[in-house]
Amino acid sequence: FKNNGNGGTSHNAYINDLSNFEFTGNWSYMTVNRGNHALVIHGACSTGLIANNLFETCNNGLGINDGYGNAEYYDQLTIRNNINRLHGTVSGQSQGQAMELACLTNSNVYNNLHYSCNLGYNIFAKRASGGADVSSSGNTFSHETLYNVVGGVVVSGTMGATNNVFQNMIIMSTAATGNLLTVDALAYPKTTVRNLLLWMPNNSGNCISWNGTNYTLDAWLAGPNTSLGLGCINADPLFVNAAAGDFRLQAGSPAKLAGYNSGITTDF
Numbered sequence: 188f189k190n191n192g193n194g195g196t197s198h199n200a201y202i203n204d205l206s207n208f209e210f211t212g213n214w215s216y217m218t219v220n221r222g223n224h225a226l227v228i229h230g231a232c233s234t235g236l237i238a239n240n241l242f243e244t245c246n247n248g249l250g251i252n253d254g255y256g257n258a259e260y261y262d263q264l265t266i267r268n269n270i271n272r273l274h275g276t277v278s279g280q281s282q283g284q285a286m287e288l289a290c291l292t293n294s295n296v297y298n299n300l301h302y303s304c305n306l307g308y309n310i311f312a313k314r315a316s317g318g319a320d321v322s323s324s325g326n327t328f329s330h331e332t333l334y335n336v337v338g339g340v341v342v343s344g345t346m347g348a349t350n351n352v353f354q355n356m357i358i359m360s361t362a363a364t365g366n367l368l369t370v371d372a373l374a375y376p377k378t379t380v381r382n383l384l385l386w387m388p389n390n391s392g393n394c395i396s397w398n399g400t401n402y403t404l405d406a407w408l409a410g411p412n413t414s415l416g417l418g419c420i421n422a423d424p425l426f427v428n429a430a431a432g433d434f435r436l437q438a439g440s441p442a443k444l445a446g447y448n449s450g451i452t453t454d455f
Contacts, residue, residue: 275305298455344373
C-alpha cells in the first residue's frame with residue numbers, strides 16, 4: 188500500500204465492521220505529504236489478526252480508532268510481530284503515532300517493534316466526539332520494544348482505559364526530555380505494570396507520569412507505594428545496534444531472562 192488516497196486525512200488501508208479477519212504480511216508506506224494511517228480500523232470489529240506488517244513513514248501507523256457517531260468497539264484482536272517506524276518524518280506530517288488504540292477490549296498486543304516515530308502509542312476510549320464507545324480494557328501488552336518514540340506509552344483513564352496489563356517491555360529513548368510512560372489518575376488504579384526495562388540516559392529529570400504526578404525514573408522505581416514498578420529496572424538494554432535498526436539483544440543484556448512468565452515463548 189503506497190500513497191493511497193488524496194488529501195491530508197486519507198488512509199493507505201481501511202478496515203470497517205469486520206469479524207474473523209486477517210491483515211498480515213503487508214507493507215504500507217508513504218513517500219509524500221499525504222494520508223493519515225498506514226492502516227485504520229473503524230466500526231465494530233472482532234476476532235482479528237494484524238501481524239507481520241511493516242508500517243513506515245506515514246502520518247500514523249496502526250489506528251484502531253473512535254470518531255464516528257455510532258458506538259465502536261474492537262474485541263479479541265491479536266496484534267503481533269509488526270514494525271512501526273519513521274511515522275511523522277515526512278515534511279508536513281503532523282502526528283506520527285506508532286499506534287492509536289481506542290475502544291480495544293480483550294486483546295493481545297505483543298512482539299511489536301516501534302521506533303523513530305514522533306509519538307509512541309495511546310490507549311483510550313473516545314475523544315470529545317463520537318458515540319457510546321466502549322472503554323479500552325482487558326488488554327495485555329507484552330514483549331513490546333519502543334525506541335525513540337516521543338511520549339512512549341500513554342494510558343488514559345480520563346478517556347476510558349482500565350484493566351490493562353503491560354509486561355516484559357523495553358522502552359528506551361535517547362532524548363533529553365519527554366516521557367517513557369504516562370498512566371493518568373483514572374487509569375492507574377486498574378493498570379498493571381510489571382517487568383519493564385526503562386532507559387532514558389540523557390534525561391535526568393522527570394520521565395514518568397503516574398497518577399497525576401511526575402517522577403524521575405529512579406523515584407518512580409522506588410515508588411510512593413508498592414504498586415509501582417513491579418519487577419521493573421532502569422538499565423541499558425544493550426541492543427546490538429539500535430541506530431542501524433538492529434534491536435537484537437547483546438549477550439550481556441539485563442533484559443535477558445528477566446521477564447514475567449507471560450506464556451509467550453517466541454520473541455520477534
